[in-house]
Amino acid sequence: RAQSMVTAVGWLTLLLATSFASRIPLKIISMSSTRYTGLSGVRRGQSRVSDAEKERGRVRAEPRQHGGRGGPVVMWFRRDLRVEDNRALVKAAEAKHGIIPLFVWSPEEERESAPGAAARVWLRAVLEDLNKTLTERYSNPLIVRTAASAAEALGQVIKETGATRIIFNKVHEPSIIERDKNLLGKLHTIFQDSGLVAEIDQVDGSHVLYTPKMIEMPVGQYRGGHWGTLTPFMRSIAKLPKPKRPIPPPRTLPRAEVNLSSSAIEQTIVHWDGEWGDKNSPMRWGGPVSKWESDMMGRWGSDAGTEYGGRERMRMFLEIDLGRYEATRSNADIRAELSSHGHSPVSVLSPYLRWGQMYKMEMYITRVLSTG
Numbered sequence: 001r002a003q004s005m006v007t008a009v010g011w012l013t014l015l016l017a018t019s020f021a022s023r024i025p026l027k028i029i030s031m032s033s034t035r036y037t038g039l040s041g042v043r044r045g046q047s048r049v050s051d052a053e054k055e056r057g058r059v060r061a062e063p064r065q066h067g068g069r070g071g072p073v074v075m076w077f078r079r080d081l082r083v084e085d086n087r088a089l090v091k092a093a094e095a096k097h098g099i100i101p102l103f104v105w106s107p108e109e110e111r112e113s114a115p116g117a118a119a120r121v122w123l124r125a126v127l128e129d130l131n132k133t134l135t136e137r138y139s140n141p142l143i144v145r146t147a148a149s150a151a152e153a154l155g156q157v158i159k160e161t162g163a164t165r166i167i168f169n170k171v172h173e174p175s176i177i178e179r180d181k182n183l184l185g186k187l188h189t190i191f192q193d194s195g196l197v198a199e200i201d202q203v204d205g206s207h208v209l210y211t212p213k214m215i216e217m218p219v220g221q222y223r224g225g226h227w228g229t230l231t232p233f234m235r236s237i238a239k240l241p242k243p244k245r246p247i248p249p250p251r252t253l254p255r256a257e258v259n260l261s262s263s264a265i266e267q268t269i270v271h272w273d274g275e276w277g278d279k280n281s282p283m284r285w286g287g288p289v290s291k292w293e294s295d296m297m298g299r300w301g302s303d304a305g306t307e308y309g310g311r312e313r314m315r316m317f318l319e320i321d322l323g324r325y326e327a328t329r330s331n332a333d334i335r336a337e338l339s340s341h342g343h344s345p346v347s348v349l350s351p352y353l354r355w356g357q358m359y360k361m362e363m364y365i366t367r368v369l370s371t372g
Contacts (some may be wrong), residue, residue: 014089055223071164071196072098072256074157076150078356079207080169081130082307083137085246085359088169088203098256100161103127104153105146105268113175119354121293124269125305126355130264133307138253143262150179151186158190158198161258167201172212207356209243209364246359300348310352314363317347 073095080086081103092099107114115123131142147153157163166187171177184200191198204211215236303309328345352358 017138067328070097071162071198072100072155072258073165073167074100074102074161074163075169075253076154076166077101077103077130077142078168079171079354080356082359083130083133083249084307086169086249087247088167088201090247090250091201091203092167093250093253095165095254097164098258099140099253100157100163100256100258100260101140101142101253102153102157103130103142103144103145104150105263106153109149109179113173119351120269120297121296122305122351123355124265125297127265127269128355129306129357133266134253137249138255140253140255142266143260143263144268146263147270151183151190154187155190157260158194160260161237161256162194162196163198164196165199165201165255167203169207170202170204171207197211210237210240214240243364300351305357307357310349310357313347313349313352314358317349318363320344321347 036301073092075089076090080088083089109306127142135141143157145153147156154166160168171180180202186202187198215233297304300309300313303312324345325347349358
């Protein structure tokens, strides 16, 4: 049983740490707290930022003062829709001039990786839960904006509020890394045109246990091996220090004194017209939407799509169901049945991980560090 536990924990660690590591080596943006001045396009004490530097997203950082130059801070939520163990959010909480929690809905920009109908239903529940937490705990509701691109939405918020700082967590998907590189140049232009001295903080450490660069595998080192194989992955991370422990949520998130409009979450994320499925989807199935939604979400229980629901499911899996994982993980026909007593051979945590509601650090600490 102990050996099965170790193997199962190894697979969990692999899942949490390297969802996209099979596509590495990656050129990861190296940028944090970069300051731009919109008046001249020159960083204080630095030479003019070249177009090549902006494209690469490798503009060197300089010492900064928290809170920018008097404008509010935009906390841009992406694949980290939670308040627990959110390093960008904790950093944003240091702001002196108020915080704007922002989520951008830009499915056109996502292209082939845009969420489908089922993922949108789950995302709606996630955003409603995040908005409830931000409102009840911090009196600072989530702003949802729809745009063709994140750059467009962020530009609108900057112009409407005079925000002088944008903070967001780094995402390690190759397509998003490339998109972020282009985003930096666009944001530089927006700040420059607005005449603002601004900072952009891209925070690492909230998306994976280990960054792909830390554990990249030399091509050809393992015959037939890849990052879907547990053994080379475990050998690689065995040489690394243990991941950082989770950090608590901020105590306060001061609200920026601005008046911003926000799109209705339900109407923005899920557009339905009484049929089963998203009306924008090429796949149309008959049946009432309400039944389809309730059937799907009901599989995860009454707390589906909430941070609390994710933590409870993680607890049940680690305490009750993990012992069955090794014996049943290769059976593709296993049906995941959830109840208050667990009884599922798989974790059923993927939608929580997809939108960053589950903070993988806590899962690692709970199971691995507690057992030595």
